Structures are given as C-alpha cells and as structure tokens.
Amino acid sequence: MRTLITGTAYVLGDHIDTDQIIPAEHLVYSLTDPEESKKYGMYALSAVPIAQAGLPDGNIPFVKEGEYHSMYQIIIGGINFGCGSSREHAPFALQKAGVRAIIAESYARIFYRNCVDGGFLLPYESTGRLLDRIATGDLLELHLTTHILINHTSGDSFQLKNPDDVLPIIDAGGLFEYARKSGMI
Amino acid sequence: MAMTITEKIFAKASGKRNVQPGENVWLNVDILMTHDVCGPPTIEIWKKEFGKKARIWDKDKLVVMPDHFIFMENVSAKRNIEVLRSFAAEHELPHYYDPGSERYRGVCHIALAEEGFNLPGTVLFGTDSHTCTSSAFGMFATGIGNTDAAFILGTGKIWEKVPASIKFSLHGLMPPYLMAKDVILHILGDIRTDGATYCMAEFDGDAIHELPMDERMTLTNMAIEMGAMSGIIAADEQTVNYLQNRTKRSYEILYSDAGAAYYRTLNYKIDEMVPAVAQPHSPDRRELVRTLSGRKVTKCYIGSCTGGKITDFRAAAKILHGKQAVVPTFIVPATCTITDLLSVEKYDEMTLRNIFENSGCTIVQPSCAACLGGTEDTIGRACDNDVVISTTNRNFPGRMGSKHSEVYLASALTVAASAVQGSIADPRELF
Ligand code: SF4
Numbered sequence: 001m002r003t004l005i006t007g008t009a010y011v012l013g014d015h016i017d018t019d020q021i022i023p024a025e026h027l028v029y030s031l032t033d034p035e036e037s038k039k040y041g042m043y044a045l046s047a048v049p050i051a052q053a054g055l056p057d058g059n060i061p062f063v064k065e066g067e068y069h070s071m072y073q074i075i076i077g078g079i080n081f082g083c084g085s086s087r088e089h090a091p092f093a094l095q096k097a098g099v100r101a102i103i104a105e106s107y108a109r110i111f112y113r114n115c116v117d118g119g120f121l122l123p124y125e126s127t128g129r130l131l132d133r134i135a136t137g138d139l140l141e142l143h144l145t146t147h148i149l150i151n152h153t154s155g156d157s158f159q160l161k162n163p164d165d166v167l168p169i170i171d172a173g174g175l176f177e178y179a180r181k182s183g184m185i
Numbered sequence: 186m187a188m189t190i191t192e193k194i195f196a197k198a199s200g201k202r203n204v205q206p207g208e209n210v211w212l213n214v215d216i217l218m219t220h221d222v223c224g225p226p227t228i229e230i231w232k233k234e235f236g237k238k239a240r241i242w243d244k245d246k247l248v249v250m251p252d253h254f255i256f257m258e259n260v261s262a263k264r265n266i267e268v269l270r271s272f273a274a275e276h277e278l279p280h281y282y283d284p285g286s287e288r289y290r291g292v293c294h295i296a297l298a299e300e301g302f303n304l305p306g307t308v309l310f311g312t313d314s315h316t317c318t319s320s321a322f323g324m325f326a327t328g329i330g331n332t333d334a335a336f337i338l339g340t341g342k343i344w345e346k347v348p349a350s351i352k353f354s355l356h357g358l359m360p361p362y363l364m365a366k367d368v369i370l371h372i373l374g375d376i377r378t379d380g381a382t383y384c385m386a387e388f389d390g391d392a393i394h395e396l397p398m399d400e401r402m403t404l405t406n407m408a409i410e411m412g413a414m415s416g417i418i419a420a421d422e423q424t425v426n427y428l429q430n431r432t433k434r435s436y437e438i439l440y441s442d443a444g445a446a447y448y449r450t451l452n453y454k455i456d457e458m459v460p461a462v463a464q465p466h467s468p469d470r471r472e473l474v475r476t477l478s479g480r481k482v483t484k485c486y487i488g489s490c491t492g493g494k495i496t497d498f499r500a501a502a503k504i505l506h507g508k509q510a511v512v513p514t515f516i517v518p519a520t521c522t523i524t525d526l527l528s529v530e531k532y533d534e535m536t537l538r539n540i541f542e543n544s545g546c547t548i549v550q551p552s553c554a555a556c557l558g559g560t561e562d563t564i565g566r567a568c569d570n571d572v573v574i575s576t577t578n579r580n581f582p583g584r585m586g587s588k589h590s591e592v593y594l595a596s597a598l599t600v601a602a603s604a605v606q607g608s609i610a611d612p613r614e615l616f
Contacts, residue, residue, distance in 0.1 A: 015378060015467065019581045023588075024557045028254065028261030031226045031331075047583045080379035080412060084581060085557075086314040088226065088330035109383055109414055110314055114330035165209055165346075175336055176234040185235070185340060 005100045005122070005142040007073025009134050009151075010062055011055040012048065014078035018085045018111065020047045022093040031092060040089060041068040041096035054136040063097055070097040074140050076130050077104035081123075082111025091120035101142055103149060103160060105129060116166050119174025124149075125161040133158070187444035189350045190419055191385045194325045194439060198308045206349035206448075214246065215307035217337045220293050221251035223312030223330075225268040230335035241276060242341035248280040248302055249273060250293040255284050255552040259560040291520030291551035294318035294490040298402065299522050301432030305420035306439050310337060315490055315578065316415075317408045321401040322428075323420030323438060328409065348385040348414045349448040350441075351376075355392035357456030362613045364500060364596035365396060365403035366492060366576065370461040372453065373411055374471025381413035384448055387441065388418045392455050398427045399496040406491040407578050410468040460611055462574070463594040466582045474599050474611045484573045485510065485604040486565055486585070487597050488517025488549070489556040492576020495523050497597035499530065502537045504601035504615050505544040511607040515565035516541050517549040517556075524551050546604070558586040567592065574603045 026043045030036040045053070045062040054060025063070045075094070081104035082090060091114050094102070101122040102115070115123040124147070134140070138153035147160045163170060172178035179185045186203050188196065196203055199210040219227055232239055241247060249269055254262035266284055273281035280300075282290045290296035294315050297303055305323035310316065312334045319326035329343070337343050353372060359365075386408040393401065401418050408416030420438045428436075462477060464470040487493065487501050498516065518524040527538040527548070541548055547564070555565035556577045567573050567586035573593065575585065580592035595603070598612035605615065 017581045019579075019584050023583050025560060027222050028259060028265065028560070030261075032229055047588055049582055049588075080382065083378060083412065084314065084579065086223070086312055086316075086328035086330055088223070088332060106379060106382055108379075108412060110328050110330060113333060117336070118330060118332040175332055179336070179340075184342075185238075 003144050005074065005144065007100060007140055008071060009074050009076050009136060009138045009140050010070070010072035011076045011131060011134055011136045013052050013055060013131065015080045015083055016048065016077055017083045018087050018090040021045055021082070021090040022087065023047045027087060027089055031089070037096060038068045040093040041098070044070065044093040044097035055131060056135055060136055070099065073098055073100050074142065075099055075102045076134050077102060078129065078131050079105045081107050083108035086110045088114045088118055091115045091118060095120040103130060116169050117175035119177065122170065124163065127159060127161055130158060187442035187446070189387060189441045189445040190323065190439050191325060191348060191350055191387065191417055194306060194308060195347050197306065204347045206347050208347045209344055210347060211342050211344050212308055214310055214337050214341050214343060215304070216246050216248060216302050216309040217334060218248045218250065218293055218297060218309065218311035218316065219334055220253055220313060221265045221269060222253045223334065224249055225265045227312060227331045227334040227338065228268065228272055230331055231338045234335060235339045239339060241338060244276065244278055246341070247278060247338070248297065249278060250282045250290060250296050251284050252292045253553045253557065254559060256550050257560050257562050262560060289521060291518070292490045292493070292553055294406065295494060295519040298322070298398065299431070299520060301428060304432065304434055304436035305424060306437035310334070310343060314409045315406050317413070318402050318406040318490055320415045320417040321398060321405040322424055323418060325415060325417065327415045346383070348383055350385040350387045351381050352387045352389055352447045352450040354390040354450060354452045355388060355455050356390045356452070357392055357454045358395060359392065359455055362460060362598060362616060363455065363458055364598055365400035366596035367458060367461050368453070368455055369404050369407045370463050370471055370594065371458055373407065373463065373469045374461070375451070376411050377469045378410060378467060379412045381408070381411040384413055386411060386413040386416040388416060393418055394421050397496060398423060399494040402494070403491050407468065410578060460596060460599050460613070462599065462609065463580060465580055465591040465593065468579060468594060474595065474609060477609045478611055480609045481572060482574045482603055482608055483512055483571045484565070484567065485512060485514040485600050486517065486555060486573055486575035486577065487600050488515065488519065488554060489577040490519055491578040492597055493517050493519035493523065495526050495530070497576055498523070498527060498537050499532065500597040501601035502532045502540045504598060504605065504612060505546070506533055506535065506540050508544055508605045510545045510604035512604060514546040514604040515549055515555070516546045517554045517565065518551045520551050555585050558584060574600050574609060576600050
C-alpha cells in the first residue's frame, strides 16, 4: 500500500459538480479503449468557470489546451465536492488527468463512493477550510498513515479526518479487490 | 426500538432486527436499473472483475432503460445503445426497453414507476443520481456509480451507510397556482445544496398525502439536489391504487414509528407559499417569481423526469390554451405513455397536443433530451447567450448545453406563463 503522495495543488471552490468535472457531452467516449479514454483527462474540470479555476487567482486551466495530463496531482476543494450526477466518469476523468487525491471539506455521497469503490483516487475530508491556506501550485505532501498534509511552499501542516470506515476498501484498492480479499466473491 | 421508515427498510434488506444511523450494512437489492450512459461501462467492469464467473445475479431484478442519448446522430451514443442491445439479447433480459422498438419507454425514473418496478418497502439502486425519484413509493432508491452497479449485477449486494433522516412536514392544500416544484425549490432555498448530505429526506404531513404520485415524484426527484441520499414518502392508498394493474410482485408498506429519531424536522405550510424559481447556476438560488418578473428569456423547456410528467403538461396547457408562446418553447414528455396521453387528455375540449401545437410549441420525442445538454444536435439544447426557463432539476453551468447560457428552474405553470410573456412571469397573473 502507498504511504505517501506528493504533488502540486490545484485549488477549487465550493460545490464543484460533476458537470464541471466532466461535461455531459464528453460522456460518450469509451472508458476502456486506451486512446479514446485519454480524452477524459483532456476534458477534466473543463467546465469550471475560468475565474474560479485554480484559486486564489483563478484563470488557470487545469489541463493545458491540447494536452491529456494536468500538472496538478492533488485537488483542494471546499464543501459538497462532486455534487450532481452519478457519473463515475468524474473521478475517472480526474484520475486520467493524473490526480491522485482530493482534499475537500465535504463530498456528495455518490462521488465519494465512486472514488473509493472504483479505487480511482483518495477522497480525504479536511477538518477545516483549506481553500484559504493553500494556493494553486503549492507543493504538497500527503501522508496516508498519519493522515497529515504538509504544504512545503508555506510550511503549514494540517491533520485530515481519518477515513476509518472505508479504509479497508481504500487499502484494498477498490470494492472488487476488497471483496476478493475478504472472500465475498 | 422506534425506527424511521428508512431504517426499517435497511433492517429488512440487511436481514437485521434493528439498524442505527451511521452503521455500515450490506443490503440485498430488489431492483438494479441502468441506462445507456452508465450501462455499457457497468457491463465492462462486471465482465472484467468477475471474468469467467460473471453471472447476472437475477435477470428478473435487472432493468435496462436507455433514455439519455436517444434520437441523435452521435456515433458513440449509438454505440452505447448497441452494446446494451446485444447484452440484452445474449442474456435474454426480460426487462430491456429497446429504443426504436415498441418497448422503448423514455426517461427511466418515470418509466420505472409506470412499469411497476417501484414497490413499497423494497430497495432499488440505479446508475443515475435521480434514482431517488422512486422513493416516492415508500421504498429506498438511490443512485450509484458503475463499479457499485457492476458489483450488484454479479452479487445482488451493496454496502451502504444507514442514513439519519431529516423530516420535512408539509401541511395545507396546494393552491391552484402552485406545484410540487415550487415547494421543493422553496425547501432547497432553505436547506441549500449540501444541507442534507449523507441524510435521508423524509416528506410527511397531510399535504403530502393529497398529492398525486406524479407530484410526489417531483419532490423525491430533487432530494439529491439537497445532497440527500434520497427522499422518501410512505405509501398510502394513492400508492396502492397506482400500483394496481402495474405489478404482480409483492411489497410491504412500512411507516416511521411515532418515536423515531430525526436529525432535524422542518415544517412548511404549502398553502402560504408562492411560485418560486432557482436562479443560475444552482438549484438552491431561490427567488420569488414575482421579484424576477419581466426578466427576458430566450427559450422555455418543459420536460425531464422531474418536470415532464402528465401533471406538468396539464398545468402548462391550462396557461397556454388560446395563447401564443413568443419564444421557442419545447414540450418534452418524459415517457411514451405521457406522449400518448397528450393526444387523449383534453382541456376545454381540446387535446393537450393541439393546445401546444396551436400555441407554437415544439413537441419533442420522449427522452432526457436537453435536460443534460446532450450532443450538438439535441433539440432544445441551450446555445451561447440563451436564457432558459425550464422545469428540469439542475442549472449548473453548461448543464443544458452551452456554458455561456443561463438556466432558471421553475414549475410547469411558471414556465408556460413565461413562454407567453417572453419573460419570467408569475402564473397567478394568467389565471
Ligand atoms: S431527464 Fe434529466 S435529470 Fe432526469 S434522468 Fe434524464 S438527464 Fe437525468
């Protein structure tokens, strides 16, 4: 199991919905075809209003025009992250773009489940509001055993909530791996 | 131990005597529903994860209803339907509703009700966030992603955290100018889009049991918009009447105990409410219609699982009868059954279809259509600079098409009144 994720922060606001994460017009691409599924990375977070993209300044596209990967690996969000539709394409698109973890104040239930059960990325809950304490481009280090986030750019560190009751699924790498390990399937 | 209706359903489906909010349990699923957007990836995950052992746990409990990207030329959208069609043929699925055939039904959440799959006391999961609509039948229904759906497809089981419940007690009689959509927009304005996160919204009170099933479904449909796991309304005589001739399956009517614990209780008097809209770009940006009256619109849209039911068209016809829609106005029945009813039901001796045609509306074939934008050729899709007033449930940026459009959410009465005026209009002025 991984114990550490390092990456650059991309900061978003409250209520980032699944239409902003991956607009419906892109849901038609195959999720398994390697060439076609790259497009999910290309359009990840493409409908976030540009003024709110990459806070505090905004106007920072998550993925540069024409590219399939983002320069950012850790997303910082506010409340109700991932609200909206049940599309598993949303955490998938973020994973395709290279995101490994999200740290938000709270999540919409289906998005949270999809991140965990699909094993796409780690959804952590913060204990307070991190939006104002982390800027897009800050260098972050996320410790998965202690649940501590260190901001190397500012020198701050934050204790995150322990995702205890879903930890066995996260550790296994998703619902199916968990079920196989525990002999359910 | 006193339990809420939701806790009773969870206990029943997990084989326990009691359950408590916060507890994780494994539920036995009664129905799994999927559609054209999430069905194909669900099937792929199921094949990959179960490999040679891949079996559908119970074909009679699987419902496949394509509805999202129908009637459009997009190659990938057509391929998704093709995948479902061959999967249904290969496994001889009894409940597959093929687009283009007699069996095609339309938007899944309303078709599930019409086809008798919504049964009190049961558990239904669907690969769509508005699966909560079905909970209007005193059951537990909620949305899931593809991985969870693939797991159910192979095992019939799913883990779920028992939710705490928030009770919305509604009292009074619905005034003629008001619809369930106004009620839920008022509630959303109070509780906001994350006010019920991880909770169950239970609707109760004398007002609820006066509402027809259609209107109840408008309330439970938008429970997800307050972050709730689902909305739930205990079954009553109307529910039983609705189910008659629609199903032969058994069901059990459950009620919340008098002493059941709620996380919060909110009371509303619906006879004192007035028409409301949600302003761009969030369903909780409530404002009174009267306050925004006169704001210009470029398109009107009456459709979707929450606003394209026969009660919505009856309401719209009352306003549009003998008048002209002065901006492009789209009538999008949720299902084929509703489309058929437009040619049968009459208002003032004229069929609803004739009323809409005479007032210059465009009647669209039943599907999700422009509720979620869809591909470029989707009829009614929002274009750059459009200001749309719509009976749908979401107005996030770009939801109905262009990111450079604005969407106001309102009842069918308010949308019809706005179509006549060309601007946001209070239906009370047109009665
Ligand atoms: S009508 Fe709209 S909200 Fe309802 S299922 Fe279709 S896309 Fe979703």
